[in-house]
Amino acid sequence: MxxxxxxxxxxxxxxxxxxxxxxxxxxxxxxxxxxxxxxxxxxxxxxxxxxxxxxxxxxxxxxxxxxxxxxxxxxxxxxxxxxxxxxxxxxxxxxxxxxxxxxxxxxxxxxxxxxxxxxxxxxxxFDYGLAEFRQHKQSKWVANPGCYATAAELSLAPLLKEQLIELDSIIIDAKSGFSGAGKNLTQATHFTEAHDNMTLYKMNQHQHIPEIIQQLKKWAPELEAIQFSTSLIPVTRGIFATTYVKAKQPISDEELIAVYRNCYDDNPFVRVQAVGVYPTLKQVVGSNYCDIGLAYNPATNMITIVTVIDNLGKGAAGQAIQNLNLLAGFPEVYGLDQLPLYP
CATH class of the missing domain: 3.40.50.720 (NAD(P)-binding Rossmann-like Domain)
Structure with a gap:
């Protein structure tokens, strides 16, 4: 091709x-x-x-x-x-x-x-291209998801599909490396502003908010809104998303892991961590992987989801290649089955 x-x-x-x-x-x-x-x-x-x-x-x-x-x-x-x-x-x-x-x-x-x-x-x-949940895999035209949106949607899909959480409790705190801002220089991306610093931006105004809600509503039509914040951290690549949701019923960490593995076991690029293990940016940089760790707090009845992707990989080019593979009928891993860049 x-x-x-x-x-x-x-x-x-x-x-x-x-x-x-x-x-x-x-x-x-x-x-x-x-x-x-x-x-x-x-x-x-x-x-x-x-x-x-x-x-x-x-x-x-x-x-x-x-x-x-x-x-x-x-x-x-x-x-x-x-x-x-x-x-x-x-x-x-x-x-x-x-x-x-x-x-x-x-x-x-x-x-x-x-x-x-x-x-x-x-x-x-254009078909929305969240690769793990494509409904029209042979669509000729694909709108690749945003980087924050990819992390948020993969974080929440299993819980929404199984109706395990209160829909008005979703809080997503996402942090991105500076390559997500593109090549054009702004004051926020100057070295003196970015180095040794962390900056919250586009509070309640980020363009990925409606995209995320649009996709989440496919799994939970009653959902109305989410709380979503984005920050820049002084790294080149990567998105670190921490999502907090209230469970409808108490659930153990083992049960949480089972829900996610049941959802993603047939998806080669989503790696669910073991109980008590939480992913780091370094383990996905330069790759198309999305790594997810989970925890339930019985004192607050809250589930915490820790998700990491490379904003240029799974959040952009990697997922685009994955969507190409789906369209062309190639094995999904073609061009993408390489080790992340480490250290």
Missing amino acids: KVSIIGATGYSGCELIRYLRYHPEVELTSIHSSSTKDEAFSAFYPHAKQLCTLPLETIDPEKIMTVSDLVFFATPSGIAKELAASFVRAGFPAIDLSGDFRLKTQGAYERWYGHRGAPYELVQC
């Missing part, structure tokens, strides 16, 4: 290239940038010298559809919605890593992202 990447010079695009290099059934045939052309990829990323020799090209949908079988959009939100229509009209498969096609309610994108969204009919063409 031949693929192209639009937005190859961003962090997610760079990560797509790294994963695709190890995919036994996929050939990367072209890479594209809206701001650069006719330069080698290694001019931006010297670590790829001799490993990715493709030149960066301008974005030409007709040419992409001639040389490839599928296109990835690894662009910031607001770009794919302008480019995707020509691919959809031609019936050409596309996987979008931005937020342009995730929110299915009219007006939601405009409210949470702050600018005009894609036409409603185009948004409805």
Whole structure:
């Protein structure tokens, strides 16, 4: 299978290239940038010298559809919605890593992202790509989930599906490394602001909130709202999400683990930890894994869920490759069954 990447010079695009290099059934045939052309990829990323020799090209949908079988959009939100229509009209498969096609309610994108969204009919063409729970695995067009959303949804799915928690008790405290902010520099991402610091941002306004609720309501239609906060921590990669929920009935740690393993045992990229073991960022960095640890506190009747993913892996490029595998009928682990980067 031949693929192209639009937005190859961003962090997610760079990560797509790294994963695709190890995919036994996929050939990367072209890479594209809206701001650069006719330069080698290694001019931006010297670590790829001799490993990715493709030149960066301008974005030409007709040419992409001639040389490839599928296109990835690894662009910031607001770009794919302008480019995707020509691919959809031609019936050409596309996987979008931005937020342009995730929110299915009219007006939601405009409210949470702050600018005009894609036409409603185009948004409805895209299947929401939470890989472990895809309903339409052969959909030609996939809206890859956000990084925070992936961690939150995988954290809560087993409890919601089994109706084990009070729906008005969900509190998610999520922390991300700075690569999640992309390459554009802001005051918050200056070294002097980020080093030895932790910053909470977008309180009650993060664009992943409606995405998370949209997915959680598929498992619990009565759910109305969640409490969700996001912070930046001084690491390069990774999301560390701690979720607190009130149990409907007392439950042991062993029973909790059993619920999660029953849900995820057939999913190769979700690893449920043993009783009393809680995951760290280091054990998933550079990978498509989602690791989950659990605990129940009988004194408060609260369940704590600790979830870690790599925001560029399972939270972006890794899950996009996983969705490619589902679409193409490849084994789900192709291109992704490699050890995380440790230490």
